[in-house]
Amino acid sequence: MGNVLVAQSGGPTVAINASLAGVIEGTLGSRYDKIYGSINGILGIKNDNVIDLTAVVANDPRFLKRLKTTPAMYLGSCRFKLPGVDSNDPIYNTLFDQFNKYQIEAFFYIGGNDSMDTVDKLSAYAAKIGSNIRFVGVPKTVDNDLCVTDHTPGxxxxxxxxxxxxxxxxxxxxxxxxxxxxxxxxxxxxxxxxxxxxxxxxxxxxxxxxxxxxxxxxxxxxxxxxxxxxxxxxxxxxxxxxxxxxxxxxxxxxxxxxxxxxxxxxxxxxxxxxxxxxxxxxxxxxxxxxxxxxxxxxAAAHMSSLTDINESEAIGKKAVDIAEEGVTGAMVTMERISNAPYEIKLNYAKIHDIANEAKEVPQDWINPEHNGVTSDMVMYLKPLVIGLPDVEYKDGLPVYVSREN
Incomplete structure (x- = not known):
C-alpha cells in the first residue's frame, strides 16, 4: 500500500484544521499506510519540509480533538502560483520526485480558489506523464466564493x-x-x-x-x-x-x-x-x-459555528473516500437539500470547472435599491452559523495545538 500527503494553502480560517483532522481520520481508516503533512503548502513539498502526521496522532491521543477547534493552519500556508503545465518548468519534476520519494498515492490540498488552481495543474501534469497519483481539492475560504459548492468551510x-x-x-x-x-x-x-x-x-x-x-x-x-x-x-x-x-x-x-x-x-x-x-x-x-x-x-475560534466545524471535518473524510475510489482532479462539494430542516449532501466536481472562477452573490438576493439583502439571503445564511463546538479551556483560555508545542 502507499501513503498520502496533505497540505494547506491561502488565508486561514477557523475550520481549515477541522478539514485537516478529517483527512487524517479518513486516512487512518483507509487502505493507505501513512499520512504526511507538507509545511507551508506546496512549498513544503518542493523544499522537502514534510512531517509524519501518523506519528503525531499516535504520540498524542488528544491531538485530533484539539486540532478540530484550533484556528488558522496547523501546517502553515503559502501563496505560490505554479507555472503552466506546458511551461517545462523544473518544479514539476521536483514535486513529482518528492511524491515518489514518500510513495504518495494521493495528495489533498486544503484551500481556496488559488489552491484549486494548483490541484488542477498537478492533476493535469500527472495525466501528461502517466502518473496514477490522485489529486483532490478540499475547499476552504471565508469569502464563500468557490463555484459549484453551496458554501465553503470557514x-x-x-x-x-x-x-x-x-x-x-x-x-x-x-x-x-x-x-x-x-x-x-x-x-x-x-x-x-x-x-x-x-x-x-x-x-x-x-x-x-x-x-x-x-x-x-x-x-x-x-x-x-x-x-x-x-x-x-x-x-x-x-x-x-x-x-x-x-x-x-x-x-x-x-x-x-x-x-x-x-x-x-x-x-x-x-x-x-x-x-x-x-x-x-x-x-x-x-x-x-x-x-x-x-x-x-x-481565526475567531471563540465564535465558531458547530455546523461549520462538523461539515469541514466531513469534507476532509470525503476527500479520502473519493481518492480511494480513484477520483482525481476534483474538489469535494456540498449540495444543499433543504433549509429547514437543514440538510446537505457531499459530492465532488471536476476541479477544472472551479479553479479561477468566483461565485458572486445572486443579483436577486440583493434588494432593488442596492443597499440591502433579501430574505432569501438570510434563509441561506441562517443554518450555517448554528451551534458552538466543544472547546477545551485552561486558565480561562482555549487550548489549541501548534507544531511548536
Missing part, C-alpha cells in the same frame, strides 16, 4: 463572527442621542457574502445594520449620501456595512487601491470604510467613524 464561522460583531457595534452606537454614522468595512474583494452576513444581526434583540452595500452591484456615492440623509430624519444612529471591494459604475474601487498585486494578480485594497467616512463627514457633517474588521473573523 465561511459559516466567519459569518457568525461578522454578524455577532455587527450586533455589538450597533449596541455600542445606540448609547448616545447625537446623530452619528458608523461604517463597518468587511472583507470581500469580488464577492459580498461576508458583508451580507451582517444581515443576520437583525433579530428580536437588534435592528441590524441600516444599509448593506456589496461589490456585485455598482456603488453610487450620491445615492449613498441620500440614503443616509433620509435615515437620519428617522433615527439618530445609523450603522452601515460595506464590502472592501465596492466599485462605482465604471468599475473603479471606492477604496484607495495600494497599487500592488498579490502573487495571483489580485488587487490589494485599503480603506473603503475610511473613504466613505471622509465623504459622510464632508457631506452631512455628523459624527462618523469607520471600523475595518479586516482579518479578525478568519
Amino acid at each position: 465561511f459559516g464561522s466567519a459569518a457568525k463572527y461578522i454578524a455577532t460583531s455587527t450586533m455589538e457595534v450597533i449596541f455600542d452606537a445606540q448609547i448616545y442621542d447625537n446623530p452619528s454614522v458608523t461604517i463597518i468595512e468587511v472583507m470581500g474583494r469580488d464577492a459580498g457574502w461576508l458583508t451580507a452576513a451582517t444581515a443576520l444581526a437583525k433579530n428580536e434583540c437588534c435592528d441590524g445594520p441600516d444599509l448593506i452595500y456589496l461589490p456585485e452591484v455598482p456603488f453610487d456615492r450620491d445615492k449613498f449620501i441620500q440614503d443616509l440623509a433620509n435615515l437620519l430624519k428617522e433615527k439618530n444612529n445609523i450603522v452601515v456595512a460595506v464590502s472592501e471591494g465596492i466599485r462605482d459604475d465604471k468599475g473603479e474601487y471606492i477604496s484607495a487601491a495600494t497599487g500592488t498585486l498579490d502573487n495571483f494578480g489580485h488587487a490589494q485594497l485599503s480603506g473603503a470604510g475610511k473613504t466613505l467616512e471622509y465623504l459622510v463627514k464632508d457631506k452631512l457633517g455628523v459624527k462618523v467613524r469607520s471600523i475595518e474588521v479586516n482579518v479578525l473573523q478568519r
